[in-house]
Amino acid sequence: MAEKKSSSHFFDLKIPLGSLLSFYGLLLLLYGLFGPRHIYEKSLGLNVNLIWGVVILLTGGLFLGFAYFRRVNSN
Amino acid sequence: MDPIISLNLIDYLILAAYVVITIVVGYALKKYMKTSEDFFLSGRSLPSWITSLAFLSANLGALEVIGMVANSAKYGILTVHFYWIGAIPAMVFLGIFMMPFYYNTRVRSVPEYLKLRYNEATRGLNAFSFAIMTLLMSGISMYAMALIFRMMLGWSLTSSILLSAGVVLIYVFFGGLSSSIYNEVIQFFLIWLGLLPVVYVGLKAVGGFSGLAAKLPDTFLHAWKNMGSAAANPMGVNWMGVVLGLGFVLSFGYWTTDFLVVQRTLASENINAARRTPIMAAFPKMLVPLIVVVPGLIAVAVLPEYSVALHGSATPDYNSTLILLLARYLPNGVLGLAITGLLASFMSGMAGNVTAFNTVWTYDIYGTYIKKNMPDEHYLMMGKLATIFGVLFSIGTAYIVQSFPNLMDYMQLIFSFFNAPLFATFLLGMFWKKATPWGGFFGLLSGIVAAAVHYLLYKLNVIHYSSEMAANFFQAWWAWLTDFVVTIVVSFFTRKKAESELKGLVYSLTPRTKGSEMFWRRPEIWGSIALIVMVILNIIFW
Numbered sequence: 001m002a003e004k005k006s007s008s009h010f011f012d013l014k015i016p017l018g019s020l021l022s023f024y025g026l027l028l029l030l031y032g033l034f035g036p037r038h039i040y041e042k043s044l045g046l047n048v049n050l051i052w053g054v055v056i057l058l059t060g061g062l063f064l065g066f067a068y069f070r071r072v073n074s075n
Numbered sequence: 076m077d078p079i080i081s082l083n084l085i086d087y088l089i090l091a092a093y094v095v096i097t098i099v100v101g102y103a104l105k106k107y108m109k110t111s112e113d114f115f116l117s118g119r120s121l122p123s124w125i126t127s128l129a130f131l132s133a134n135l136g137a138l139e140v141i142g143m144v145a146n147s148a149k150y151g152i153l154t155v156h157f158y159w160i161g162a163i164p165a166m167v168f169l170g171i172f173m174m175p176f177y178y179n180t181r182v183r184s185v186p187e188y189l190k191l192r193y194n195e196a197t198r199g200l201n202a203f204s205f206a207i208m209t210l211l212m213s214g215i216s217m218y219a220m221a222l223i224f225r226m227m228l229g230w231s232l233t234s235s236i237l238l239s240a241g242v243v244l245i246y247v248f249f250g251g252l253s254s255s256i257y258n259e260v261i262q263f264f265l266i267w268l269g270l271l272p273v274v275y276v277g278l279k280a281v282g283g284f285s286g287l288a289a290k291l292p293d294t295f296l297h298a299w300k301n302m303g304s305a306a307a308n309p310m311g312v313n314w315m316g317v318v319l320g321l322g323f324v325l326s327f328g329y330w331t332t333d334f335l336v337v338q339r340t341l342a343s344e345n346i347n348a349a350r351r352t353p354i355m356a357a358f359p360k361m362l363v364p365l366i367v368v369v370p371g372l373i374a375v376a377v378l379p380e381y382s383v384a385l386h387g388s389a390t391p392d393y394n395s396t397l398i399l400l401l402a403r404y405l406p407n408g409v410l411g412l413a414i415t416g417l418l419a420s421f422m423s424g425m426a427g428n429v430t431a432f433n434t435v436w437t438y439d440i441y442g443t444y445i446k447k448n449m450p451d452e453h454y455l456m457m458g459k460l461a462t463i464f465g466v467l468f469s470i471g472t473a474y475i476v477q478s479f480p481n482l483m484d485y486m487q488l489i490f491s492f493f494n495a496p497l498f499a500t501f502l503l504g505m506f507w508k509k510a511t512p513w514g515g516f517f518g519l520l521s522g523i524v525a526a527a528v529h530y531l532l533y534k535l536n537v538i539h540y541s542s543e544m545a546a547n548f549f550q551a552w553w554a555w556l557t558d559f560v561v562t563i564v565v566s567f568f569t570r571k572k573a574e575s576e577l578k579g580l581v582y583s584l585t586p587r588t589k590g591s592e593m594f595w596r597r598p599e600i601w602g603s604i605a606l607i608v609m610v611i612l613n614i615i616f617w
Binding site for chain 2: 016021024028032035039040044049053059
């Protein structure tokens with residue numbers, strides 16, 4: 001049976017996850033800013049894409065930030 | 076029939092980005108897959124934040140989400156029982172009491188524990204039933220999901236099935252369990268980020284929580300108040316059915332012995348991380364009702380077809396509850412995100428099944444009955460082949476079910492026969508050293524038979540319950556009790572294992588290791604906090 005010490009031998013998931021979320025956030029934010037307005041009748045006049053885009057962008061940024069600081073610290 | 080939702084370019088971009096990132100992650104993991112333990116158990120190297128989120132998401136499949144929204148449109152707040160009493164105690168129990176046996180014995184699967192504690196026959200019974208059922212269920216859920224995507228977006232069944240199966244095959248083939256787990260973590264965020272907007276806009280439309288409460292009948296607003304008798308609540312189950320059937324047998328059976336979830340804890344980097352995995356998962360688990368129960372309640376408040384159903388004058392299609400709400404409140408953009416969340420949770424549910432299958436197949440069936448003692452590379456290759464075979468078999472099942480839709484109910488039912496009694500076998504195995512190998516085997520077998528017999532008696536109208544759900548809960552309870560009693564009785568008449576063989580496998584024969592960690596990292600502390608929060612939530616929504 002393998003008794004090897006395998007310390008964090010996988011890559012940091014925060015990077016792809018943070019990138020995906022940041023991409024989504026940016027996309028929704030831009031669509032909210034420049035996209036059509038009439039679609040927000042559905043959401044009671046609320047520009048959900050803009051608001052939620054910002055939230056997701058911050059979440060994604062947080063992951064990337066953590067991953068960055070971890071890398072800087074371990075070097 | 077026209078699709079309910081129409082997507083545009085931005086939604087498709089969001090969907091495509093998800094598919095691309097999963098494949099990239101799977102491919103990037105390829106270079107780490109050197110041994111079979113890397114492939115099947117992530118080299119036991121993942122930190123607990125990742126394994127906890129995966130532990131939770133493995134269960135939060137798309138069908139689960141859609142089904143629970145449907146349940147809450149049918150039963151109201153009673154649906155929280157599936158999340159609080161029906162999950163939290165079992166998750167805490169797994170982390171505090173059972174994890175040391177799973178992790179410290181270095182078993183690689185749930186059936187392997189049964190082999191060490193009982194005998195080869197018990198393992199075989201569990202391994203074969205688990206492997207077959209897992210694949211069948213994966214095919215069935217693929218078919219069910221394809222139906223939903225057809226209704227929602229107008230995609231053909233074949234294109235949904237091939238798209239999802241193809242992507243899952245690619246990333247599991249390259250990255251094994253790690254791919255599966257990483258995708259579950261991504262899915263966790265997507266499903267929350269995807270569904271929160273509909274919760275927010277929906278709540279705004281009904282005038283917040285108080286506005287929502289004003290539009291619903293009293294029975295929809297209390298978790299326990301109307302549980303005194305089965306007739307007084309929409310679920311048709313009394314408190315005993317919920318506590319014994321759901322809270323005890325079904326919940327413990329699923330969360331502590333189903334390899335699909337247990338496998339995630341085995342991927343942890345050390346015993347403490349393994350013990351923290353289910354316990355840390357308990358906290359987000361308690362919040363899941365926010366994204367599944369609240370939408371169901373909103374649907375009843377705003378969609379006429381669901382509110383008239385309250386008076387019994389119609390039976391709406393409950394499975395489309397969530398989709399109708401998404402179509403009503405979400406503009407393109409966040410809409411695509413919600414659909415991506417659903418697709419992600421569907422794919423990761425399937426990947427979970429496939430990874431659990433390939434592990435049990437390779438270690439417990441192939442490596443035990445077909446080719447023993449081969450070099451590790453051989454088993455690694457077999458795991459990859461099993462992945463391909465597993466996906467193809469699931470696709471086949473999806474098409475068979477397509478021509479025989481009734482099969483779906485039967486399979487789910489048969490699965491419950493195998494799942495419910497297993498917890499008795501584990502409980503006695505881990506905490507009663509006198510349980511014998513054949514006691515374990517016959518206990519498990521008779522538990523399965525008891526579930527089948529109970530089902531027949533119920534269908535033949537010999538036993539009556541006020542609802543299907545009550546029948547289901549009590550069936551689990553009787554199957555469990557049969558297993559429990561038969562294991563004990565047979566154990567008195569059959570040969571015991573020597574105590575030296577049971578070291579590390581049974582509570583009383585395992586030296587207690589004192590946790591060296593600071594008190595704020597100990598699983599006992601967090602487990603107690605989780606239970607307290609659960610009790611408080613139940614009181615608030617009493």
